[in-house]
Amino acid sequence: MVADNGKIKAVLVGCGGISGSWLEGVQNTPDLQLVGLVDIREEAARERAAQFRLKKVSIGTDVERMLKETSPDVVFNCTIPQSHLAVTEIAFGYGCHVLGEKPMADTMESARKMVALTEKSGKIYAVMQNRRFDPNLNRLKNVVRSGALGPITTINSDFYMGWHMSETGFRGEMHHLLLHDMAIHTFDMARALTGADPVSVYCHEWNPPGSFLRGDAAAMCIFEMSDGLMYSYRGSWVAEGLPTSWESEWRVIGQNGTAHWDGAEGIRAQIAVGRKPDSHISMLEDVGIPPKVKRPRTGHVALIQDFARCLREGRAPETICTDNIKSVAMAFAAGQSAETGQKVQVEW
Numbered sequence: 001m002v003a004d005n006g007k008i009k010a011v012l013v014g015c016g017g018i019s020g021s022w023l024e025g026v027q028n029t030p031d032l033q034l035v036g037l038v039d040i041r042e043e044a045a046r047e048r049a050a051q052f053r054l055k056k057v058s059i060g061t062d063v064e065r066m067l068k069e070t071s072p073d074v075v076f077n078c079t080i081p082q083s084h085l086a087v088t089e090i091a092f093g094y095g096c097h098v099l100g101e102k103p104m105a106d107t108m109e110s111a112r113k114m115v116a117l118t119e120k121s122g123k124i125y126a127v128m129q130n131r132r133f134d135p136n137l138n139r140l141k142n143v144v145r146s147g148a149l150g151p152i153t154t155i156n157s158d159f160y161m162g163w164h165m166s167e168t169g170f171r172g173e174m175h176h177l178l179l180h181d182m183a184i185h186t187f188d189m190a191r192a193l194t195g196a197d198p199v200s201v202y203c204h205e206w207n208p209p210g211s212f213l214r215g216d217a218a219a220m221c222i223f224e225m226s227d228g229l230m231y232s233y234r235g236s237w238v239a240e241g242l243p244t245s246w247e248s249e250w251r252v253i254g255q256n257g258t259a260h261w262d263g264a265e266g267i268r269a270q271i272a273v274g275r276k277p278d279s280h281i282s283m284l285e286d287v288g289i290p291p292k293v294k295r296p297r298t299g300h301v302a303l304i305q306d307f308a309r310c311l312r313e314g315r316a317p318e319t320i321c322t323d324n325i326k327s328v329a330m331a332f333a334a335g336q337s338a339e340t341g342q343k344v345q346v347e348w
């Protein structure tokens with residue numbers, strides 16, 4: 001039920017580390033009213049309530065009981081991937097829309113079940129792919145979609161970071177940590193840039209000598225995308241020095257020219273404009289880059305604000321599950337390829 005003040009009522013489930021970014025988003029979305037916090041550790045929920053000065057929210061450890069007592073419109077699912085399916089199914093049972101953390105699920109079977117449950121429920125389920133709201137990604141996308149580069153043939157992305165993460169909790173149990181927890185963002189960004197769908201992938205995954213992580217912390221992937229577009233990913237979480245941004249470094253190659261994005265503010269593009277006599281190299285001309293659109297908020301905050309607007313306006317969010325399952329399928333197919341050493345078809 002919508003609150004008496006006309007706001008969209010929300011319950012947040014899962015009060016671990018990432019929930020802070022979500023609560024910042026909720027507090028910066030005037031159309032939302034948080035009515036409950038749930039965590040298997042009541043102490044964690046109370047700590048978040050105190051941190052964000054949430055004095056009028058219910059605190060609990062049982063999702064169903066909380067939904068019965070508060071009758072929210074939305075559930076924000078910040079639980080670990082293994083719990084995404086169960087919490088989403090419960091939320092649908094109480095008539096709630098859902099916005100959940102990435103990756104959508106811990107297996108493709110669960111991801112497909114979640115899409116089927118969504119379609120049966122008539123509710124909206126979207127995924128927190130917050131990079132889609134990066135203003136620089138959208139500047140690059142405008143260049144790509146403008147046609148200035150011609151038909152896109154190749155995309156390369158590089159992600160290199162020395163991240164001394166804690167391997168306790170759910171990350172310590174992930175079989176393909178880099179692919180499922182981080183590369184999922186980059187794969188989704190590649191799809192956002194081009195509108196292309198994945199077809200197949202070959203992936204090699206390994207743990208470099210001297211790695212400070214237990215599992216395979218580096219990977220290289222070659223994706224065939226729709227329309228014959230090729231996309232390559234190179235990444236490592238144990239690469240010390242000269243780190244890329246969290247958004248990766250990108251090169252987008254079209255039949256007429258190339259664009260490069262450093263993952264931060266730096267975007268350049270050039271196109272071929274003919275050749276000088278007796279030269280084997282084309283003359284190049286810079287392409288104008290759209291100015292950065294100033295947004296009051298980016299990332300988690302921007303996506304949560306957009307999700308609330310979508311509910312009000314009756315439109316589908318950009319990261320709706322029926323589309324996002326294609327991105328998570330890329331991560332699972334890459335993991336399967338790494339395990340088998342074979343090229344794998346991407347299916348969702």
